Amino acid sequence: MHTTFRQWAKRQFCIIAGIHENSFEHWIGWGVKKASREQAVVVPNYTPENFDKIAPKMGMNGNKPWLTWTDAVQAPPYEIVDGVLIFHFDVISALGWILAGYEEVLHSSKRDGFGRWAEGNSLLAKHDLTRLPIINIWMMVVRNAITGKGGKPETLWPEGKRFAVALTHDVDNPYYATMPHIFKLIHGLLRPSEPNNFQHSIIKVAGSLVILAKDRFKSPKGFTKALERDIESGFKSTVFVIPTAKMFPYSQVNDPIYTLNHSTLQASLHMARENGIEIGLHTLMNTAPHADRYREQREFLAQHSQQDIISNRHHYWNISRRDTAGAFISMAESGFKFDSSVAFYDRINFRRSTAWPYHGFSPQHKCAIDIIEIPPSFMDEWMDASDPAGKAVDYLDSVADYCGVAVLNWHDKCFNNRHFQHYGQAYIQIIKHLETRDDVWVATISEIGEWWKQRSDKLFDGGK
DSSP: BOHHHHHHHHHHHHHHTTTOOHHHHHHEEESSSOOOOOSSEOOOOOSOOOOOOOEEEEEEETEEEEEESSSSSOOSEEETTTTTTESSSHHHHHHHHHHTTTTHHHHTTTTOOTTTOOGGGGGHHTTTTSSSHHHHHHHHHHHHHHHHHTOOOSSGGGGOSSSEEEEEEEEEETTOSSHHHHHHHHHHHOOOOSSOOOOHHHHHHHHHHHHHHHHHOOOSSHHHHHHHHHHHTTTTOOOEOOOOSSSSOOOTTTTTOOOOHHHHHHHHHHHHHHHTOOOEEEEEOOOOOOTHHHHHHHHHHHHHHHHHOOEEEGGGTTTTTHHHHHHHHHHHHHHEEEEEEOOOOSSOOOTTSSSSSSSEEEEEHOOOOEEEEEOOOOOOGEEEETTTHHHHHHHHHHHHHOOOOOOOEEETTHHHHHGGGGHHHHHHHHHHHHTTTTEEEEEEEEHHHHHHHHHHHSSSSOOO
């Protein structure tokens, strides 16, 4: 469906603000020269003819974040004047520019060694606008202004919960053995024409040998231990699994190798099915932007898990090998509804400056995409060694402050191998922390996505 950027950005603004499209002009003055005292928010309008050719100004002004395509902001980014929230930059266009990934279009040719669009390319990261969920900061100010004027914005989370958490697991090496890494190295050597990271593969082989020698422990339990932790707590999680029961012709050296036909993997899948755990696809690295490859893996995993597979996460978060929006389009065409891949790989981050779900948009095709991104932002490998759980709890508390969704990504190795046991122990501490809070909604990726879709549909036709 063709949608102008202006239409799509306005819809995302309304969805987050929690106001119906019909009440937009009542609460929001977008581009008006004179503020009405009846309006809660006034936003100057800037609609460039082509975002692709314009470098925005951005940064911090008086500890407040801003982004604009005009000269540097002299006044504070936003302030209250006569009871009206006045923005001194076009927050609606800025929100849309970030969520649509326009900066990735501007620098689309830059990739890291695995084909990912790297954090070093990001203007947002260079100006600290990925360190915090900046869009959450802007929009909580908007929601408070509307409430102060007597409005009742649509609640962000079920039962008035303050924030949401998705517990997710990537199944990369369910036994943590050396042989899968050796197989990947051989596979890469047999296909010299493919882009392979041999140094990474050799390091993985050497590292796994060291772990094996040090630990002398190999678990036959698949990802059952991870599931047991979540089931004991009463929380449902999402487990992302790669469907490599056969070698897909486009698989490559950095893809995990294991078989879903293995009895222990089948037992894990059965346990997930019996306890309401969601199974999602952990997409092979050479999948995007091919819809047929997404569809083939989705159908294969559905057959083995006996679940309808509607959620996806790319291995190594490698969604943008060519074009993130193109991957979104292909995922939607192949039957996925939700994705959780858009994050930088190196540290805690909000790649598109938000801790909320958002609907996809293609700057190239100027169209909305029928898929919702629930962005991950914390991975087990980012924990502080001196206080493994502390950093994660601080992250959860910060997301709660901004009423967002925290997506935690814990790998199966944290529960299957003693070498990584401190990660698993930290996860248990995080679970216990969540059990003490009554302001959090813990749900699967698809449950969070369905909630956001239904909420969007109330406010806009499809929310796209």
